[in-house]
Amino acid sequence: MATTATPVHTTQWTRKDLLGLRELSAEEIHLILQTAESLREISLRPIKKVPALRGKTVVNLFFEPSTRTRTSFELAAKRLSADIVNIAAQSSSLSKGETVLDMVKNLEAFKVNFLVIRHAAAGVPHLIARHATSAVINAGDGAHEHPTQALLDAFTIKEKKGRIEGLNVSIIGDIAHSRVARSNIWGLTKLGAHVTVCGPPTLMPPAIEQLGVRVTYKVEDAIKGADVLMLLRIQHERQEHMLIPSLREYRLRYGIDAQRLKGAKPDVLIMHPGPVNRGVELESSVADGPYSVILDQVTNGLAVRMAVLYLLSGNQKDEEGLLHA
Amino acid sequence: MPKLLLKGGHVMDPANKRDGAFDVLIDDGKIADVQPAMAANGAQTLQVKGLLVTPGFVDLHTHLREPGREDKETIETGCQAALRGGFTTICAMPNTTPAIDQRGIVDLIQREAQRLNLARVAVVGAVTKGREGKELTDFGELFDAGCIGLSDDGAPVADAFLMRRGLEYAKLFGRPLIQHAEEPALFGQGVMHEGLVSTTLGLAGIPSESESIMVARDIALAALTGGWVHFAHLSSASSVDLIRQAKRRGLRVTCEVTPHHLALTEDVVGEFNTTAKVNPPLRTEADRQALIEGLRDGTIDCIATDHAPHTDWEKSADFDAAPFGISGLETALAVCAEVLVKPGLLTWSQLIEKLTVKPATIAQLPAGTLSVGAAADLTIIDPQAAWTIEPKSFVSKGRHTPFAGRTVTGKVVKTLVGGVERLA
Numbered sequence: 001m002a003t004t005a006t007p008v009h010t011t012q013w014t015r016k017d018l019l020g021l022r023e024l025s026a027e028e029i030h031l032i033l034q035t036a037e038s039l040r041e042i043s044l045r046p047i048k049k050v051p052a053l054r055g056k057t058v059v060n061l062f063f064e065p066s067t068r069t070r071t072s073f074e075l076a077a078k079r080l081s082a083d084i085v086n087i088a089a090q091s092s093s094l095s096k097g098e099t100v101l102d103m104v105k106n107l108e109a110f111k112v113n114f115l116v117i118r119h120a121a122a123g124v125p126h127l128i129a130r131h132a133t134s135a136v137i138n139a140g141d142g143a144h145e146h147p148t149q150a151l152l153d154a155f156t157i158k159e160k161k162g163r164i165e166g167l168n169v170s171i172i173g174d175i176a177h178s179r180v181a182r183s184n185i186w187g188l189t190k191l192g193a194h195v196t197v198c199g200p201p202t203l204m205p206p207a208i209e210q211l212g213v214r215v216t217y218k219v220e221d222a223i224k225g226a227d228v229l230m231l232l233r234i235q236h237e238r239q240e241h242m243l244i245p246s247l248r249e250y251r252l253r254y255g256i257d258a259q260r261l262k263g264a265k266p267d268v269l270i271m272h273p274g275p276v277n278r279g280v281e282l283e284s285s286v287a288d289g290p291y292s293v294i295l296d297q298v299t300n301g302l303a304v305r306m307a308v309l310y311l312l313s314g315n316q317k318d319e320e321g322l323l324h325a
Numbered sequence: 326m327p328k329l330l331l332k333g334g335h336v337m338d339p340a341n342k343r344d345g346a347f348d349v350l351i352d353d354g355k356i357a358d359v360q361p362a363m364a365a366n367g368a369q370t371l372q373v374k375g376l377l378v379t380p381g382f383v384d385l386h387t388h389l390r391e392p393g394r395e396d397k398e399t400i401e402t403g404c405q406a407a408l409r410g411g412f413t414t415i416c417a418m419p420n421t422t423p424a425i426d427q428r429g430i431v432d433l434i435q436r437e438a439q440r441l442n443l444a445r446v447a448v449v450g451a452v453t454k455g456r457e458g459k460e461l462t463d464f465g466e467l468f469d470a471g472c473i474g475l476s477d478d479g480a481p482v483a484d485a486f487l488m489r490r491g492l493e494y495a496k497l498f499g500r501p502l503i504q505h506a507e508e509p510a511l512f513g514q515g516v517m518h519e520g521l522v523s524t525t526l527g528l529a530g531i532p533s534e535s536e537s538i539m540v541a542r543d544i545a546l547a548a549l550t551g552g553w554v555h556f557a558h559l560s561s562a563s564s565v566d567l568i569r570q571a572k573r574r575g576l577r578v579t580c581e582v583t584p585h586h587l588a589l590t591e592d593v594v595g596e597f598n599t600t601a602k603v604n605p606p607l608r609t610e611a612d613r614q615a616l617i618e619g620l621r622d623g624t625i626d627c628i629a630t631d632h633a634p635h636t637d638w639e640k641s642a643d644f645d646a647a648p649f650g651i652s653g654l655e656t657a658l659a660v661c662a663e664v665l666v667k668p669g670l671l672t673w674s675q676l677i678e679k680l681t682v683k684p685a686t687i688a689q690l691p692a693g694t695l696s697v698g699a700a701a702d703l704t705i706i707d708p709q710a711a712w713t714i715e716p717k718s719f720v721s722k723g724r725h726t727p728f729a730g731r732t733v734t735g736k737v738v739k740t741l742v743g744g745v746e747r748l749a
Binding site for chain 2: 127
């Protein structure tokens with residue numbers, strides 16, 4: 001049984017990579033959250049920097065455009081004194097015979113320590129991790145996982161509610177195509193939350209209930225009794241693939257506005273991984289309203305990513321030690 | 326060529342209902358006699374005691390990649406892999422570059438196969454020009470050139486009108502259209518079976534209905550036209566049911582199943598294992614059981630490998646980007662023995678039937694039999710030999726298989742084509 005109440009953790013971090021939350025134990029997740037807790041205050045200092053990762057090199061290798069996740073990893077690395085390189089790689093630039101692995105081998109030839117990977121295809125970080133000596137961090141792979149997002153979500157819930165175990169968390173939106181939904185399902189269920197997923201049947205993947213979640217198509221059911229409402233971004237392209245008739249239809253059925261929110265608990269949290277489609281999944285007044293913790297999520301993301309870099313670095317060989325021996 | 330006597334073996338020749346201790350005499354590249362015990366009488370003798378002596382296997386579904394993608398496979402390496410797997414006749418699928426859509430390309434493949442003189446190569450021509458699904462190829466020219474059937478394999482003949490006309494016109498030649506049954510709109514961008522594993526991995530799924538809807542449509546078209554449709558590589562329980570009903574109605578419908586669909590399920594994809602990426606995809610345990618039952622009750626006529634070699638660098642891409650296909654020729658027998666014979670689902674003799682006379686009948690080739698006068702194409706099997714599947718030792722250029730590392734029982738020890746040992 002997962003327990004969240006006790007902050008006493010003797011778990012050691014032993015993994016080379018952070019690829020997803022599916023394979024993590026509740027103890028490992030707690031360890032990351034606890035580490036993030038202690039690193040968070042660095043960003044509140046006048047001089048926002050500690051030397052923990054001095055001399056280490058982090059590569060942000062993003063095959064998909066991203067502003068907030070990339071920036072969050074970049075600042076996390078910098079506040080730990082690592083050197084960071086940003087690569088905005090187009091998947092198309094790999095079409096001339098160069099493979100993702102070729103590119104990674106070239107980067108590793110520069111003796112880097114961390115590869116932070118985002119890619120539109122599921123499993124790319126896993127493929128890279130099998131071939132790379134660097135620590136690989138999954139910053140979002142297709143519709144598979146986005147572990148640091150789910151970690152920062154858990155961190156935020158715990159910060160606001162004091163616990164995760166026993167809470168009702170409803171994830172609403174495009175579950176089928178969401179890596180955020182999958183990572184949160186793994187993370188939150190391991191930590192003892194009751195997770196409901198909600199969306200139109202066309203955006204609900206088959207057999208999702210076998211992951212230990214409640215499924216509902218009715219947003220009112222998802223709102224009622226929920227401690228946390230986690231909204232997902234609706235991509236405009238879903239309309240083109242006939243997954244929803246129109247964005248308007250979606251807003252009318254699933255958009256969270258002040259009226260719908262009346263059915264929620266008085267202390268409900270509104271979360272969103274961003275960027276928000278204002279006027280589609282979330283009315284502006286709700287996104288900016290008193291229940292919204294969307295900007296806290298961004299702040300906490302920094303602490304969580306610092307924690308992940310820090311823990312993974314602890315498991316790397318101390319090259320300096322070798323030099324000075 | 327001196328006469329050759331295969332002595333002391335257990336002959337399994339389902340075409341002639343032979344299953345027991347027989348010697349086989351080969352003369353001038355042909356089967357000269359099959360008798361319980363024969364004296365050598367000057368013939369060279371090969372002791373095959375404890376071994377199974379069967380007709381050479383016939384594969385209805387082999388991708389040789391030549392012309393066009395000789396980096397994936399050549400006719401030469403493909404034929405060598407065939408011999409290693411006990412196949413003496415393989416049917417080359419037409420999704421080459423250019424596609425096998427005219428006589429010149431059929432001739433090119435046959436000339437190269439004759440020059441190599443390894444396994445026999447029969448050719449499957451394309452149904453439509455360039456396999457584009459728009460215009461029928463010149464069926465008569467392709468059949469005159471020796472094609473055993475026509476297929477746009479790799480892609481379905483999606484257009485119902487074109488399929489109707491193709492089935493009708495092919496009646497003139499009494500040969501099948503081989504359908505890669507897949508409804509494109511339902512297939513979408515799918516990369517594996519749609520179910521719990523695809524949901525967990527966030528991969529786009531391919532529902533079973535993508536196949537069975539096309540199977541249902543083509544059964545209806547076979548009924549309409551009286552034409553012969555052969556379904557390639559069945560993967561789903563619903564397709565098996567449809568074909569069972571169609572056969573009961575007396576329609577001209579045949580089909581095949583691959584060793585990997587008989588042996589594996591979606592679970593093998595594990596964590597993005599691209600060696601298990603294949604089209605049609607590996608499906609559920611219920612589907613696998615239905616395929617086995619279909620093979621047992623005769624709904625499924627035969628086993629075909631769908632040998633689909635690719636380069637290592639292509640298969641080591643991410644799951645979405647990696648091509649579909651498994652290198653299957655060298656593992657087919659052992660996988661089938663493991664999955665079908667070992668648990669008692671088929672006897673050795675029944676398995677050999679599905680690898681020899683059954684596919685030969687569909688291809689209308691004089692193969693898959695040890696009848697006196699037939700070409701002396703034989704496979705000699707050690708049914709007890711245990712070995713470990715090691716892709717690095719494949720002679721095929723395609724070294725990707727989800728069976729890598731498995732220990733299996735049953736090994737091809739010799740393959741004879743026209744009475745000559747091609748695999749030592």
